[in-house]
Structure formats: structure tokens, C-alpha cells
Amino acid sequence: xxxxxxxxxxxxxxxxxxxxxxxxxxxxxxxxxxxxxxxxxxxxxxxxxxxxxxxxxxxxxxxxxxxxxxxxxxxxxxxxxxxxxxxxxxxxxxxxxxxxxxxxxxxxxxxxxxxxxxxxxxxxxxxxxxxxxxxxxxxxxxxxxxxxxxxxxxxxxxxxxxxxxxxxxxxxxxxxxxxxxxxxxxxxxxxxxxxxxxxxxxxxxxxxxxxxxxxxxxxxxxxxxxxxxxxxxxxxxxxxxxxxxxxxxxxxxxxxxxxxxxxxxxxxxxxxxxxxxxxxxxxxxxxxxxxxxxxxxxxxxxxxxxxxxxx
Amino acid sequence: xxxxxxxxxxxxxxxxxxxxxxxxxxxxxxxxxxxxxxxxxxxxxxxxxxxxxxxxxxxxxxxxxxxxxxxxxxxxxxxxxxxxxxxxxxxxxxxxxxxxxxxxxxxxxxxxxxxxxxxxxxxxxxxxxxxxxxxxxxxxxxxxxxxxxxxxxxxxxxxxxxxxxxxxxxxxxxxxxxxxxxxxxxxxxxxxxxxxxxxxxxxxxxxxxxxxxxxxxxxxxxxxxxxxxxxxxxxxx
Ligand SMILES: Nc1ncnc2c1ncn2[C@@H]1O[C@H](COP(=O)(O)OP(=O)(O)OP(=O)(O)O)[C@@H](O)[C@H]1O
Ligand SMILES: [Mg+2]
Numbered sequence: 001x002x003x004x005x006x007x008x009x010x011x012x013x014x015x016x017x018x019x020x021x022x023x024x025x026x027x028x029x030x031x032x033x034x035x036x037x038x039x040x041x042x043x044x045x046x047x048x049x050x051x052x053x054x055x056x057x058x059x060x061x062x063x064x065x066x067x068x069x070x071x072x073x074x075x076x077x078x079x080x081x082x083x084x085x086x087x088x089x090x091x092x093x094x095x096x097x098x099x100x101x102x103x104x105x106x107x108x109x110x111x112x113x114x115x116x117x118x119x120x121x122x123x124x125x126x127x128x129x130x131x132x133x134x135x136x137x138x139x140x141x142x143x144x145x146x147x148x149x150x151x152x153x154x155x156x157x158x159x160x161x162x163x164x165x166x167x168x169x170x171x172x173x174x175x176x177x178x179x180x181x182x183x184x185x186x187x188x189x190x191x192x193x194x195x196x197x198x199x200x201x202x203x204x205x206x207x208x209x210x211x212x213x214x215x216x217x218x219x220x221x222x223x224x225x226x227x228x229x230x231x232x233x234x235x236x237x238x239x240x241x242x243x244x245x246x247x248x249x250x251x252x253x254x255x256x257x258x259x260x261x262x263x264x265x266x267x268x269x270x271x272x273x274x275x276x277x278x279x280x281x282x283x284x285x286x287x288x289x290x291x292x293x294x295x296x297x298x299x300x301x302x303x304x305x306x307x308x309x310x311x
Numbered sequence: 312x313x314x315x316x317x318x319x320x321x322x323x324x325x326x327x328x329x330x331x332x333x334x335x336x337x338x339x340x341x342x343x344x345x346x347x348x349x350x351x352x353x354x355x356x357x358x359x360x361x362x363x364x365x366x367x368x369x370x371x372x373x374x375x376x377x378x379x380x381x382x383x384x385x386x387x388x389x390x391x392x393x394x395x396x397x398x399x400x401x402x403x404x405x406x407x408x409x410x411x412x413x414x415x416x417x418x419x420x421x422x423x424x425x426x427x428x429x430x431x432x433x434x435x436x437x438x439x440x441x442x443x444x445x446x447x448x449x450x451x452x453x454x455x456x457x458x459x460x461x462x463x464x465x466x467x468x469x470x471x472x473x474x475x476x477x478x479x480x481x482x483x484x485x486x487x488x489x490x491x492x493x494x495x496x497x498x499x500x501x502x503x504x505x506x507x508x509x510x511x512x513x514x515x516x517x518x519x520x521x522x523x524x525x526x527x528x529x530x531x532x533x534x535x536x537x538x539x540x541x542x543x544x545x546x547x548x
Contacts, residue, residue, distance in 0.1 A: 015416050215400045218362060219461070220390035221417045 012225065019229035020236055023205055030201045031237060034295075037197040038241025038288050039248065041190030046249040046284055048183020050276050052176045058270040059172050068094075069163040070132040070153065074102075080158030081130070087156060088132060091149060093140050098133045102126045129160060191291045194241070198234050198295025206230060206299065227300045231293065238292020242285045250275060312338045312469060312500045313359060318368035320354050320524075328354040330524045331368070336502060341495045343511045343532075344504040346521035352504040353397055355521070356473050359502070360394050361385060373468055390418060393462035393499070395472035399454045401446040407433070407457055408442045411464060418465050432460040435490055451478040459487060463494055470494055470501045476510065484510060 024031040070088075072081060088094040100108075105128035140146055154162050206213065216226050257272040276284075313336040320329040328351045336342050344352050357363045358370050361377045370377045373391055380388060402410050411429040412422070420428060433439040436456035446454050455478045462470060470491065476484040488510065495501045505511065511518055513534045520528035 012416060014422070015413075212402045212404065215402055216413070216417070217386070218360065218389065218394065218396075218400060219414055219417060220386045220388075222386040225386075225417060 012228065016228040016232045017236075020232035023209075023229065023233055024236065027201075027205060027208070030204060031233075034194070034198045034201040034237045034292075035241045035244065037194035038191070038238050038291055039244040041187055041194050041291075042242050042245035042284055042288050043248050044190060045183050045187025045287070046245055046276065047252075048179055048186070049280055049284075050249065050253065051271060052179040052183065053276055053280065054271050054273045055172055055176045055179065057273050059176070066136045066164065068134045068136055068150075069161075070134070070159060071129045071161045071163065072131060072158055073160040074127075074129050076130070076158035084132065084156055084158060087153070088134070093136055093146065093149070094132075094134045096135055100131045100133055102128050102130045105130065187287075191287060194238075195291040195295040195298070198237055198292055199298040201237070202230050202234055202296045203299040203302075205233065230300050231296045234292040234294075234296025235289055236292070238288040238290065238295070239285065241292070242288025245288065246281055246284060312336055312340070312373060313502065314369075314371040315355075315358075316369040316371070318358065318365045318370060320351075320358065320363065321366045328524055329358075329365075329521075332521075332524075332526055333368075334519055334526060334529065336500060338500055339495070339498065341492070341501045341514075341516050342503070343514065343516055343518045344502060344521065345506055345508075345511055345518060347506070349523075350521040351524045352521060353473055354524075356394070356471050356502070356504055359469075359471055360389060360392055386417075390465075391468045393465070393467035393470045395455075395458050395462045395470075395475045397473035397477070397504075399446070399458040401454060401457055401461075403446050406443050406445055407438070407449075410446070410457065411461055414461050414464060420465075428464060432464045433457075435463070436460045436487070452480070452483060455479065456483075456487070459490065463490065466494065466497060467499060470499045472501075472503045474505055475503060476505060476507060488514075 070084070072084065085097070085099070088097045103126065106126050109128060136146070150162055150164070153159065213226055253272065253275050260272070315332050315334050318329055318332045319327065321327045332351075332355065344355065346352055354363070358365055358377075359372055361370075361380070364378070373388070375384075375388055377388075402413065405413065408426075408429050411432060412425045415425050415428055416422070429442065430439055433442060436459055438453060438456050438460065441449060441453065441457075446457065449457065455475065459472070459475055462472065472491070475491075476487055479487060484507070491501050491503065512532050514532055515534045517531050518529070519526060
């Protein structure tokens with residue numbers, strides 16, 4: 001009669017879960033260490049991802065448009081301004097220009113940095129330069145012809161600086177990739193360490209239960225039956241660790257947003273713009289669970305039946 | 312059902328627990344294995360469960376050659392055998408009910424039947440009131456009866472018991488032997504290791520005697536008197 005237990009009945013899984021939960025409860029402290037390891041590593045990954053995510057949002061808000069800011073010197077004369085304006089009008093790419101006066105610039109600053117407006121209010125003179133803003137199609141902005149025109153533009157008297165914001169967008173994008181990568185590498189290393197912690201915790205548990213595992217084998221339990229609770233234990237530890245990491249991250253985020261963001265600076269408000277979306281939280285959960293599974297699998301794999309020497 | 316062919320078991324170079332042991336137990340038999348302490352009874356029973364492997368010779372149980380049996384088949388093979396271990400081997404962390412429930416899970420019995428089956432098995436050894444006790448809260452004899460209840464819970468093809476009455480008083484011994492006899496009547500092949508001479512002599516069963524690892528005697532016990540035992544075992548033989 002061939003026997004197989006490929007199809008373990010559902011009831012066996014409920015046994016696995018009950019046993020795993022019970023064993024974790026019995027070895028609360030070691031389980032806590034394993035869960036904490038997972039939580040810490042995923043918290044770090046999550047923090048990096050969150051920063052990258054919000055930088056990404058800032059970039060997205062800047063939009064696909066490439067903006068050119070042409071700042072005039074503070075002492076530019078109306079004639080010089082008019083000359084710049086007509087130059088821009090004559091060059092098609094810049095035709096959609098918008099003039100931002102010194103007053104408008106000041107008002108904007110006051111809006112962005114509400115808490116700093118006192119400082120500005122005390123100034124005798126408006127320190128902000130007037131500027132022209134143009135929206136340029138990205139394809140045009142990156143052409144050599146455009147670079148030539150930009151050079152010409154810089155030479156016109158009364159112009160202090162020509163800023164292309166795609167430059168910082170590009171830089172920011174690189175930074176975002178770097179932050180993401182750093183998070184994933186740091187997190188990956190820590191997650192592997194966490195998996196080994198879990199492996200050791202499970203190994204300890206198996207040692208603790210060795211006698212009873214021998215008994216289970218003698219009464220006909222399959223390796224699967226014996227290993228099941230240990231695997232579930234690892235998976236549960238990983239999952240709980242991941243949930244804890246996300247909860248901690250959210251708490252940190254909410255606290256940061258509440259206490260820091262509005263008063264601090266534009267950068268902070270960018271960083272606390274929003275929490276990680278589900279599409280990034282789910283991989284964190286999956287990662288924690290996987291690390292837990294991996295850890296328990298590592299230790300469970302080594303166990304096999306040896307010929308017992310005991311009576 | 313149980314066949315030993317020239318089985319030798321050496322644990323180390325100084326001690327040979329079994330020497331060239333050959334015997335056969337057919338389906339439906341009820342056999343006692345006896346011998347002095349250290350004669351090799353437990354070793355022989357462990358070989359049947361493939362708890363250990365012989366150094367030499369072949370063991371065939373339920374038509375399976377234990378030497379060539381694949382490791383993955385071992386659990387399924389063991390489920391066909393109800394073993395009462397000399398040291399009981401109850402899981403101390405689990406209550407009596409959980410111990411039985413575990414074995415039922417192993418056997419693939421749905422949990423909603425566990426209460427009923429466990430209760431029935433305990434009732435047979437008169438320990439149904441100890442359902443929620445832990446093994447260490449029980450006396451030696453009670454633990455032994457739990458071990459028996461576990462071994463018999465699924466009417467195994469083969470029942471192998473190592474000193475199953477070692478911790479029991481004479482009345483309980485009779486009761487337990489009665490349980491084995493009933494299981495035997497329902498079709499299980501039974502092999503019991505014991506040094507309880509009285510139990511053996513009154514049984515009218517086949518007896519294999521071991522002495523320092525060798526079979527020295529195979530016979531059928533002839534009950535002298537004792538109508539009480541007669542009534543338990545039916546017509547002796
Ligand atoms: N794991 C082992 N390692 C070494 N020697 C062993 C081992 N198990 C048993 N032996 C030896 O094998 C011999 C037979 O032991 P076994 O346990 O089979 O005896 P037994 O007949 O069951 O005795 P008892 O009636 O006391 O239970 C003994 O001499 C014992 O010392
Ligand atoms: Mg023995």
C-alpha cells in the first residue's frame with residue numbers, strides 16, 4: 001500500500017499553528033529576540049524606502065515639465081528687463097515666459113516658509129530677485145541647440161543666473177536611486193542576519209524538543225509533521241517582525257509629521273509628505289515572512305533521524 | 312507478520328545484545344517474549360519498530376523488509392504498529408488528551424473525532440477521568456496505561472508491548488492483558504515482552520525465551536489451573 005502525505009489535511013495546519021504559537025510563548029524571550037531582529041532590519045529598509053518615496057513624490061510634483069528660472073540681478077533696470085523679455089519673445093522655446101516680480105517672489109517665500117516670515121518682515125529691503133519662468137519641453141531642453149541659446153541668455157546684461165530645474169531633478173533621481181539601493185543593501189544584510197538569528201532560535205527550540213521529536217518519529221509522524229510547527233514558528237516570527245517594523249515606521253512617520261514638518265522647512269515637509277504605499281509595504285511584509293521561513297528552513301533542514309542511542 | 316532471519320545486534324565490540332536470532336510470528340498470533348533482565352527483549356522490539364537497525368540478518372514486518380525500506384516509508388510503516396515502550400515515551404509537555412490527539416493527528420483522524428476516540432481509548436484502560444492531566448502528574452502505572460491506550464487507539468496491525476504490566480498490580484495486569492486479548496481477537500498480531508512468569512504460564516500462549524541474546528526456548532505455555540485466566544483468554548492455545 002503506497003502512502004503519501006503530500007496532501008496534509010487542513011487540520012494538520014491548524015495543529016502546526018497551535019504548536020508554533022505555543023512554542024513561541026514558551027520561549028518568549030528568544031522569540032522576542034528573533035522578532036526584534038526582523039523588525040529592526042525591516043524598519044531600516046522601510047525608513048530608506050520612505051525617504052526615497054517622498055523624494056520621488058517631490059520630483060513627481062515638479063512634474064514632467066522642465067522649468068527654467070531666469071533670475072535678474074536685484075539692480076536690473078526696467079530697460080534691461082524689457083530687453084530680456086523681448087529676447088525671450090524672439091526665441092520660440094521661451095515664448096511661454098512668465099514674469100515673477102520681486103514682490104511676488106517675496107509673497108511666495110512667505111507662503112512656503114510661514115515661520116520665517118517674521119525675519120523677512122523686519123527687512124528694510126526686499127532681498128528677492130525678479131525672474132522669468134519658462135516651461136520647456138524636456139526633449140527641447142536637452143538638445144545642443146538649446147544649450148547654445150542658454151549660453152547666449154546668460155550673457156545678456158541684467159541676468160544674474162539661469163537655472164534649469166531638470167538638473168536638480170536629475171540629481172534628485174540619482175539620489176533617490178542611491179537611497180533605495182542603500183536601504184535595500186543595508187536591509188538585505190540585516191535581514192540575512194535576522195534569518196540566521198531565527199535559524200538559531202529554531203535550532204534551540206528543536207534541541208529543547210529533541211526528546212519529544214524522537215517520540216513523534218517513533219509513533220509514525222512524518223518529517224513534515226515534525227518540521228511543520230518549526231517552519232510556521234519561523235514564518236510567524238518573520239511576519240510579526242515585519243508588522244512591528246511597519247507599525248514602528250508609521251509611528252515614527254506620524255510623529256515626525258506632527259512635530260516637525262510644518263514648522264521646519266520645505267525639505268522636511270517633502271520628507272513627510274506621505275507614508276509608504278501598499279505596493280511597497282507588501283514586499284516588506286513578504287520579505288520579513290520570507291526571512292523567517294528561510295531561517296527556520298535552514299535549521300530544520302539539518303535535522304534528520306539518527307539512530308538513537310537511548311533506551 | 313514478524314520474521315527475524317539470523318538477526319544479530321551489536322551495540323559495541325563488547326556487548327552483543329542479540330545473537331543470530333531467528334523466529335516467525337504469523338498474523339493473528341499472540342506471543343510472549345521473555346527472558347532475564349538484559350537478555351535483549353527491548354532490543355528485539357526496537358528492531359521491529361526499526362528504532363534501531365540490525366548489525367546482521369534481516370527483519371521483515373508486515374511484509375516489509377526493514378533493511379531495504381525507504382526512509383520516507385518509515386513513518387507509514389510505524390503507524391501500522393502500536394508500540395508500548397518500556398519507558399512509555401509520553402510527551403510530557405502535553406496533557407493526556409493532547410498526547411492522544413497528537414497520535415490521532417498523525418494517523419490523519421479529523422479533530423472533531425479526537426475527543427470521542429481519546430475518551431474511548433482511555434475508558435478501556437479506566438483512565439478517562441485523567442484526560443486533562445499531564446503525564447508527570449500520573450503514577451507509573453497510570454502512565455503505562457496511557458501508553459497502552461495510545462498504542463491501541465487505532466487498532467494497529469501489530470501490537471508490540473515492552474513490559475506493559477511492569478508497573479501494575481495483579482488486578483490491573485489482568486485487565487490490561489484482557490485488553491490485548493480483545494485487540495488480538497479483532498485481528499491484531501500481539502507480541503508482549505515480559506518477565507512476569509505467572510502471567511505467561513497462565514496464558515496458554517506461545518512463549519519465546521531469550522537468554523543473553525539467544526533464543527533458548529520456544530513453546531506454548533500450558534495453564535495449570537486458574538479458571539479466571541481461562542475465562543479471560545478463551546480456550547488456551
Ligand atoms: N544503546 C545501547 N548501547 C549499548 N548497549 C546496549 C544498548 N541498549 C541495550 N544494550 C545492551 O544490550 C543488552 C540487552 O538490552 P535490552 O534492553 O534489550 O534488555 P532487556 O531484555 O530489555 O532487559 P530488561 O528486562 O531489563 O528491560 C544489555 O546488555 C544492554 O546493556
Ligand atoms: Mg527491556
